[in-house]
Amino acid sequence: MNQHNRLSPFPSRILERKLLTGGESTKKTYHLSLDLAGSGIAYAPGDSVAILPENDPLEVDVFLKAAGCSGNEEIVDSRSQERLSLRSYLLRKANLQKPSPALLKMLQTPSLPGEEQTPAEWLLSAPNAPFCYHEIPSLLLPLLPRFYSIASSQHLFPDEVHLTIAHVSYLSSKGKLRYGVGTHFLCDRAEIETTEVPLYLQPSHGFKLPSDPNASIILVGPGTGIAPYRAFLQERLYKKTQGRNWLFFGERHRKHDFYYADFWLSLEKQGRLRLDLAFSRDGARKIYVQHRMWENRKDLWEWIEEGAFFYVCGDAKEMAKDVEAMLQKIAADQGGLSEEDARRKIKELRAQKRYLADVY
Ligand SMILES: Cc1cc2nc3c(=O)[nH]c(=O)nc-3n(C[C@H](O)[C@H](O)[C@H](O)COP(=O)(O)OP(=O)(O)OC[C@H]3O[C@@H](n4cnc5c(N)ncnc54)[C@H](O)[C@@H]3O)c2cc1C
Ligand SMILES: NC(=O)c1ccc[n+]([C@@H]2O[C@H](COP(=O)([O-])OP(=O)(O)OC[C@H]3O[C@@H](n4cnc5c(N)ncnc54)[C@H](OP(=O)(O)O)[C@@H]3O)[C@@H](O)[C@H]2O)c1
Known part of the structure; x- marks a missing residue:
């Protein structure tokens, strides 16, 4: 029973906070594990938590x-x-x-x-x-709640919820260093096992695993967009589902910003995951997840035509639109469709709940 809400949040605490980005990275992204023991909160892959942060x-x-x-x-x-x-x-x-x-x-x-x-x-x-x-x-x-995609399966972590959080910092136009309120609270100010972190569950609106365990899934998640896919894959491994899994992940540098690399690489090694990576700042020219989709367009379209579910998670401003445009381009190229029919095809996938987006 999820009895907690914005007016009555669960007083959680951070159990663990680990930097996912390497020392030389140009950003700071953290893995957080929060305590849910005694909360009665039951979550599913694709859900988010809402955190009520404290100001500095x-x-x-x-x-x-x-x-x-x-x-x-x-x-x-x-x-x-x-x-x-x-x-x-x-x-x-x-x-x-x-x-x-x-x-x-x-x-x-x-x-x-x-x-x-x-x-x-x-x-x-x-x-x-x-x-x-x-x-x-x-x-x-x-002060509004901040939402974070859940990055764990509750089957593996019954009393915890894991999050993947990019610490927001930037210079104001007057050159002052400013921090995001929620991420500064969670990534810097909250003390491990001490500071109260009020939270409640924000169930997903359809961004979830297919009920058919044999269905194939294509997961596109650059940056913190990777978070729900860690939950998806943990859940599928726990349930020993047979459906194929394909992940497109992107970040700035492979050396510093390949979040949860061991997990993805070991799944790839076991033949449980097809993995395509796009490190945007490692080469002379920017490579994004949608470029990897294009390089793999034949297989990607085959998977979709065979019934795969397509997911996109992360930045809403640019990435999600570009990924959708790329899928449409692939539909036109591989399906031999006109631009109009390719657009209709994406619309159909959305209506069938096989094109699912969780973007912010
Ligand atoms: C469903 C959902 C799931 C989400 N999942 C995740 C997740 O898994 N991980 C994650 O990290 N985030 C996630 N987010 C985003 C998260 O909720 C917060 O919006 C984000 O962490 C920023 O919150 P904040 O309080 O730190 O920043 P805020 O205090 O809200 O500040 C953000 C604001 O800072 C300003 N700003 C930021 N950068 C700059 C800049 N360079 N120049 C000028 N101004 C700037 C902008 O005004 C921006 O609106 C998710 C959002 C939603 C809706
Ligand atoms: N306002 C800002 O300046 C700013 C900056 C960073 C993040 N953010 C926001 O902070 C949140 C978290 O960001 P994040 O850490 O998850 O990662 P992110 O900043 O979204 O970046 C993850 C990866 O996506 C790449 N990328 C950039 N534009 C893209 C596009 N159009 N299509 C595909 N990939 C693209 C980035 O490359 P490159 O960075 O090399 O282009 C990077 O390799 C997001 O909501 C994001 O919008 C805002």
Whole structure:
């Protein structure tokens, strides 16, 4: 029974956090194992968890200073009607990254605010702003849950959930180092076995293994898009299913960024997995997963025509669209279809739930 939700999350803790990227990698991606013992949470491959992160206490201090508050003030969260200290509210419930329309209205700012300014920076730029501390919850946006694809099968890890998380960091236009709230909490700030990590299950909407154990699956997942496929393959191995498995994985460098390499390579060695890799920054020209799909178009189309399920997971902005365009191109090339018919073919695959996407 999954009785936990956003209002009543399970207080989990991180059991293990391992860097998946090598020391010289240009990114930091982690494998996390979280404790589910006693939670009653039952998950299936393809599901995600929602994590309720905590803001960085340093950012809370910056906001409190800008607002002229100590943090000990008692306030009522206008959304949940909960009474709590202003500091707790700012830590767990407030979006301290993005200003709300209500805050900008109160500050009477021009209609096109500097998009990267935080609420604290806005307050600092208007020191005489007319507001009282108890209005703060109505002046800030809520801190939203962050979703992560589950990277484990519960048959193998009954009391754990595994995640694959890319630590988001970037420089603001003013050259300031900024971190993603959720990933900084999970990958850096939360202490192993100590810090409470509130979470609940977010069941997938159809992104799941075929019920037919003999069905073939084609998995396209560059970057953290690999996460649900680790769960898929663990589950299929546990259940000793006979269906064929084919993975297209891509990252920047083979040497530093081949996540879970031992697992995939050993499956390939055992003949349980066909594996195609695209390391984008190892050569003179970028190689992406869709290029590997094209190189293997004959087999790929045969698998689809024989009933294989096609999955894509990871970046929604570019990758997922390019992968779909490539599958359409392969349909036209190998199926001898017009552009229009190839488009219709992909639409049919979607309708048959044989083209499944989980992108973000
Ligand atoms: C169903 C689902 C499954 C997901 N699964 C995974 C998963 O398995 N692994 C995973 O790592 N993520 C996954 N995500 C994404 C995840 O939920 C978060 O969105 C992601 O981790 C970023 O969260 P954050 O709180 O760290 O960043 P936030 O605090 O939300 O910050 C992200 C924001 O930072 C800004 N930003 C980021 N980079 C830059 C840049 N270079 N320049 C300027 N601004 C920038 C942008 O405004 C961006 O919107 C999934 C999302 C969904 C919806
Ligand atoms: N806003 C940003 O600048 C930024 C940067 C990184 C990640 N992200 C986001 O962070 C999340 C996690 O990213 P991630 O770590 O999972 O991996 P990712 O950044 O999506 O990259 C994984 C691999 O996919 C490649 N790639 C880039 N564009 C592609 C395309 N159009 N088609 C196919 N492959 C492509 C990358 O190559 P190259 O990087 O060599 O091109 C890399 O080898 C994603 O939501 C992503 O959108 C944002």
